[in-house]
Amino acid sequence: MLQRSKTILATLTAAVLAGAFAAPAALADDHDFPSQPVTLIVPWSPGGGSDTSMRLVAEAAEAHLGQPVVVVNRPGAGGAEGTRAIASAEADGYTIGMVGSGVIARHYGNPNANDYGDLQPIVFFGADPGALTANPSTGFKSVSDFVDAAKAEPGSVTNGNDQPGGSSYISISVLENELGVEVTKVPYEGFAPTVAALLAGEVMTATVPVPDVIEHHKNGDLVLLGVTDTSRHFLASDVPTFQEQGFDIVIGSWRMLVAPQGVPQERLEKLEQALIATLSDAAFVERANAAGFGVNPMGIDDTTAFLKAFDDTLYPVLKASDLVKVRDRN
Amino acid sequence: MLDAAFAAFLQIATDPFAIGLCLIGVVIGTALGALPGISSTMSLAVLLPFSFGMSLEHAMVFLLAVFTASVYGGSVSAILINIPGTPGAIVTQMDGYPMGRKGRAGEALTYALLASTLGGLLGWCLLVIFAPLVAQAALAFQSPEYAAITVFGLAMLAYASPGSTFLALIAGMIGLLLATIGLDTTTDVARFTFGTDGLQAGLGIIPAAVGIFGIAEVLKGLERGAKKLQPVTRIGRLLPPWREAAPLWPLGLRGSVIGAFVGAIPAAGSAIAVTVAYALEKRLSKTPEKFGTGCPEGVVAPESANNAGVGGALIPMITLGIPGDSMTAVLIGALLIHGLRPGPTMFAQHIDFVGIVYVALAFAIVATLVVGMLGNRLFARIVNAPRAVLLSGVTLLCIVGSFAVRNSFFDVIVMTGFGVLGYLMNRIGMPTAPVIFGLVLGPILEENVRRSMIIYNDWTVFLTRPISLTVLIIAIVALAYPLIQDAMRRRPSP
Numbered sequence: 001m002l003q004r005s006k007t008i009l010a011t012l013t014a015a016v017l018a019g020a021f022a023a024p025a026a027l028a029d030d031h032d033f034p035s036q037p038v039t040l041i042v043p044w045s046p047g048g049g050s051d052t053s054m055r056l057v058a059e060a061a062e063a064h065l066g067q068p069v070v071v072v073n074r075p076g077a078g079g080a081e082g083t084r085a086i087a088s089a090e091a092d093g094y095t096i097g098m099v100g101s102g103v104i105a106r107h108y109g110n111p112n113a114n115d116y117g118d119l120q121p122i123v124f125f126g127a128d129p130g131a132l133t134a135n136p137s138t139g140f141k142s143v144s145d146f147v148d149a150a151k152a153e154p155g156s157v158t159n160g161n162d163q164p165g166g167s168s169y170i171s172i173s174v175l176e177n178e179l180g181v182e183v184t185k186v187p188y189e190g191f192a193p194t195v196a197a198l199l200a201g202e203v204m205t206a207t208v209p210v211p212d213v214i215e216h217h218k219n220g221d222l223v224l225l226g227v228t229d230t231s232r233h234f235l236a237s238d239v240p241t242f243q244e245q246g247f248d249i250v251i252g253s254w255r256m257l258v259a260p261q262g263v264p265q266e267r268l269e270k271l272e273q274a275l276i277a278t279l280s281d282a283a284f285v286e287r288a289n290a291a292g293f294g295v296n297p298m299g300i301d302d303t304t305a306f307l308k309a310f311d312d313t314l315y316p317v318l319k320a321s322d323l324v325k326v327r328d329r330n
Numbered sequence: 331m332l333d334a335a336f337a338a339f340l341q342i343a344t345d346p347f348a349i350g351l352c353l354i355g356v357v358i359g360t361a362l363g364a365l366p367g368i369s370s371t372m373s374l375a376v377l378l379p380f381s382f383g384m385s386l387e388h389a390m391v392f393l394l395a396v397f398t399a400s401v402y403g404g405s406v407s408a409i410l411i412n413i414p415g416t417p418g419a420i421v422t423q424m425d426g427y428p429m430g431r432k433g434r435a436g437e438a439l440t441y442a443l444l445a446s447t448l449g450g451l452l453g454w455c456l457l458v459i460f461a462p463l464v465a466q467a468a469l470a471f472q473s474p475e476y477a478a479i480t481v482f483g484l485a486m487l488a489y490a491s492p493g494s495t496f497l498a499l500i501a502g503m504i505g506l507l508l509a510t511i512g513l514d515t516t517t518d519v520a521r522f523t524f525g526t527d528g529l530q531a532g533l534g535i536i537p538a539a540v541g542i543f544g545i546a547e548v549l550k551g552l553e554r555g556a557k558k559l560q561p562v563t564r565i566g567r568l569l570p571p572w573r574e575a576a577p578l579w580p581l582g583l584r585g586s587v588i589g590a591f592v593g594a595i596p597a598a599g600s601a602i603a604v605t606v607a608y609a610l611e612k613r614l615s616k617t618p619e620k621f622g623t624g625c626p627e628g629v630v631a632p633e634s635a636n637n638a639g640v641g642g643a644l645i646p647m648i649t650l651g652i653p654g655d656s657m658t659a660v661l662i663g664a665l666l667i668h669g670l671r672p673g674p675t676m677f678a679q680h681i682d683f684v685g686i687v688y689v690a691l692a693f694a695i696v697a698t699l700v701v702g703m704l705g706n707r708l709f710a711r712i713v714n715a716p717r718a719v720l721l722s723g724v725t726l727l728c729i730v731g732s733f734a735v736r737n738s739f740f741d742v743i744v745m746t747g748f749g750v751l752g753y754l755m756n757r758i759g760m761p762t763a764p765v766i767f768g769l770v771l772g773p774i775l776e777e778n779v780r781r782s783m784i785i786y787n788d789w790t791v792f793l794t795r796p797i798s799l800t801v802l803i804i805a806i807v808a809l810a811y812p813l814i815q816d817a818m819r820r821r822p823s824p
Contacts, residue, residue, distance in 0.1 A: 046374075046375025046376070046660065051375060051663075052663040052666070052667070055375075055378060055379050056667070058379070059382060073375075073736065074737055075736055076530065076531025076532070076736060076738075077513050077527075078513055078518065080527075081530065081531050081738070109518065110513075110518075112526075112527050112530055158785055163516060163517070163518045164517060164518040184785070186784050186785055187515065187516050188781070189777065192652050192659060196469070196650075196652050197472065197473075199469060199650065200469040200470070200472055202472045202785065203785070214671070214673075215672070215674060216651070216674060218675070219673065219674045219675050221674055287667055290666065291663070292666060292671070
C-alpha cells in the first residue's frame with residue numbers, strides 16, 4: 001500500500017516537473033506553435049448564436065491548426081465579462097476569443113468594460129445585416145409605411161429590441177437617427193423572446209436579424225420590411241434593402257476573433273492563416289450558412305481597419321442615443 | 331401524422347446505432363445532470379458538436395436523450411447530497427434529501443425516477459396531441475401575464491416552504507433583492523456593484539444554489555463534530571412498498587399536467603411549474619405538516635412537473651420555431667446546423683421530422699427509466715460513504731460546480747458566501763429555498779413589470795387583462811387563505 005502510494009507520488013512529481021519544463025520550452029519554440037490545445041473564449045452563454053457559430057469554428061479549426069480548439073463560455077454583463085477574460089489572458093496565443101459589435105457600445109457605455117484597444121483582432125468572421133420586421137396587423141408593407149406611422153405620432157410605434165447597447169437596440173437607434181423618427185423601444189432579453197412578442201402582437205416591429213424571422217415571413221405571420229445592407233440577404237431574396245427603398249442606411253452586427261494585445265507576431269500570423277483557412281473551408285461555409293451565419297473572412301489588417309471604421313460610424317449614434325458615458329471622444 | 335410517427339418509429343427501432351446513441355445519451359445526460367453546476371443547457375451545448383457529424387435523426391435521438399436524462403439527473407444529487415444538479419430540482423430536494431437522511435435514499439430515487447417517467451410521458455402526450463393548440467394559447471401570455479404568473483409562483487413558494495410562511499416570505503424578499511445586483515436588463519445601468527467587475531454579471535443562480543444548499547449542509551455537518559459524522563448505514567431498499575406508492579399516481583398525474591402546460595409558456599421556466607405542483611399537493615394533502623420532512627408526495631409532485639416540462643418546452647419549438655427555454659434553444663441550434671430551420675411550417679413541410687422528435691423523445695423517456703433503475707442501485711451507495719469523506723467530496727463538487735458555470739473564480743466566492751448565509755438561515759429556522767427562487771424569479775418579474783409599463787404606460791394593465799387578473803386573484807387567495815382559516819377556527823363554536 002505504502003509502496004503504491006510512493007509510486008503514485010513519484011509519477012505525479014515527474015508529471016508536474018515535466019509540465020513545468022515543457023511549458024517554457026513550448027513558449028521558446030514558435031515553430032511548433034501551437035503545441036497544445038487553444039482556448040476560445042465566448043462571452044455569451046452556451047446555446048446562443050455566438051456560441052453556436054464559435055463551436056462550428058472550433059470544430060473546423062482543428063484540421064487547420066493541428067490542435068483542438070476548446071470553447072470556454074464566459075457570459076455576463078452583456079459580454080463585458082468574457083471580453084475582460086480575453087484581454088487579460090496570457091498573450092501566448094493559446095487563448096483567443098470572440099467579440100461582437102457590442103464591444104464598441106460597451107467601450108463607451110460601461111465604465112467597467114475594456115477599452116476595445118485592449119484586443120488584437122485576428123480574423124473577421126462575418127456580419128449579420130440588421131432588418132426591420134413588422135407584425136401584419138400594423139398594415140406596414142414597406143419602410144416608408146413605418147416612417148410615416150412613426151412620424152405621425154412620435155413614440156406610437158413599439159419596437160422590440162435588446163437592452164441598451166445590444167445589437168438590435170443599436171439597429172433601431174440608428175434607424176431613429178437616420179430616419180428622423182422616434183419609437184418606443186421595448187427591451188427583451190434575447191432574440192427569441194423578441195420574436196415571440198412580435199408574433200403575439202405585443203410590439204409592432206422588431207429589429208432582429210433575418211434568420212430569426214425568415215420562416216415567419218415566408219409563412220405570412222410577419223412581414224420583413226427591409227434589410228440594412230448593401231445587397232439583399234441570402235435567405236430573403238424577396239426583401240428589398242433600405243437603400244433600394246430610398247433610405248441610405250447600412251448597419252449590422254458582426255463577430256470577429258481576437259487575442260489579447262502582445263501575442264508574438266509569428267504566432268499571431270499562424271493563428272490568422274489557420275483561421276482564414278478554416279473560415280474559407282467550403283464544408284464549413286456551407287454548414288455556417290445553413291445555420292444562418294454569413295461568413296466573410298478578413299485578415300488582421302482589414303479587420304483592424306473595419307473595427308476603426310465601425311467605431312467612427314457608431315460613435316455619433318451612441319452619442320445621440322445618450323449611450324456614451326465613458327471614454328468620450330473630444 | 332400517424333404515418334410519419336410510425337415510419338420514424340420503425341426507422342429508429344430497427345437501427346441499432348440509434349438505440350446505442352440513445353442509451354449513451356441517457357448515461358451521459360444523467361451523469362452531467364447529477365453534477366452540480368452543470369445544467370441541462372450546458373450538457374446539451376457541450377455535446378452539440380458531437381451531433382454535427384451525425385444524421386439529423388441520430389442527432390435528435392442523441393440530444394433528446396441527453397436532455398431528458400439530465401432533467402432526471404438533477405434530482406439524483408438533490409436527493410443524495412442536498413445539491414440540486416439543475417435548478418428544476420430545488421423543490422425535489424425539500425423532501426428528497428430528508429428522505430435520504432431517514433435511510434430511504436433508494437426509495438426516494440425510485441420515486442423520483444417513476445415520477446419523472448410519468449411526467450415525461452404526459453408531457454409527451456400533450457406534445458403529440460395538442461401541440462398546435464397549446465402553442466396558440468401560449469402566445470396569449472405576454473409581459474403582464476408573465477409578471478402575474480411570477481407573482482403567483484412566489485406566492486405558491488411561500489406556501490410550499492416548510493415552516494413559517496412569514497419567514498419564507500422574508501427569505502423570498504432577500505432573494506428578490508439580491509437578484510437586482512448587476513447590470514439592469516432594461517437600462518443596462520450597473521446596480522449595487524460597488525464599482526467591482528465581478529458583480530456586474532449579477533449573482534449566479536447555480537453558485538448561489540450550490541452554496542446555500544450544499545456548503546450550508548457541510549457546515550452543519552462540521553458543527554456536529556467528527557465523532558458524530560457517522561455514515562447512514564442503510565441505503566434502504568430501492569423499491570418503495572406498493573401500498574405507499576400506489577395511491578400516489580393521481581398526484582404524479584396532476585404534477586405532470588401542471589408541468590406540461592407551464593413548460594409550454596416560453597420562458598416561464600420549470601421553477602414555477604415545480605413550485606405550483608408542490609404547493610398544490612401540500613394544499614390537497616390531509617397531512618400537509620409532513621411536507622418538508624421527507625414524504626414521498628413531496629418528491630413525486632415536483633419531479634413529475636419538472637419532467638413533463640420537457641415535452642411542453644418542445645411545443646413552441648416544433649410549432650412556432652421559438653425555443654421555450656434555453657435547452658430547446660440549443661436543440662434549435664442543432665437543427666440549423668443540419669439545415670432545418672424550425673418555423674410555423676414545420677408540420678406542413680417537415681412532418682417526417684416532427685415524427686422523429688416524437689419517437690426520439692419517447693425512446694429517451696423509456697431509456698431514462700431503464701438506465702435510472704440500474705443506476706440508482708449504484709447512486710444510492712453514495713450515502714453509505716463515511717460522512718467525513720462524503721462532506722469533503724461535496725465541498726469539492728460545490729467548488730468545481732460553481733466554477734464550471736461561467737469558468738469564473740468569482741462564482742466560487744459567491745458560492746462560499748451563500749454557504750455561510752444558508753448556514754445562518756438554517757440556524758434561525760428560516761427556509762433557504764425561497765432565496766434561490768427569489769433569485770430565479772426576480773429578474774423575470776422585474777423585467778416583465780417594467781416592460782409592461784413601457785408598452786402600456788398604465789399600471790391597471792395587470793388588472794384589466796383577464797388572464798393576468800385571474801392569476802393575481804388566485805395568488806392573493808392562496809396567500810390569504812391560511813389567515814382566513816385561522817380566523818374561522820378562532821371563532822367560538824356554539
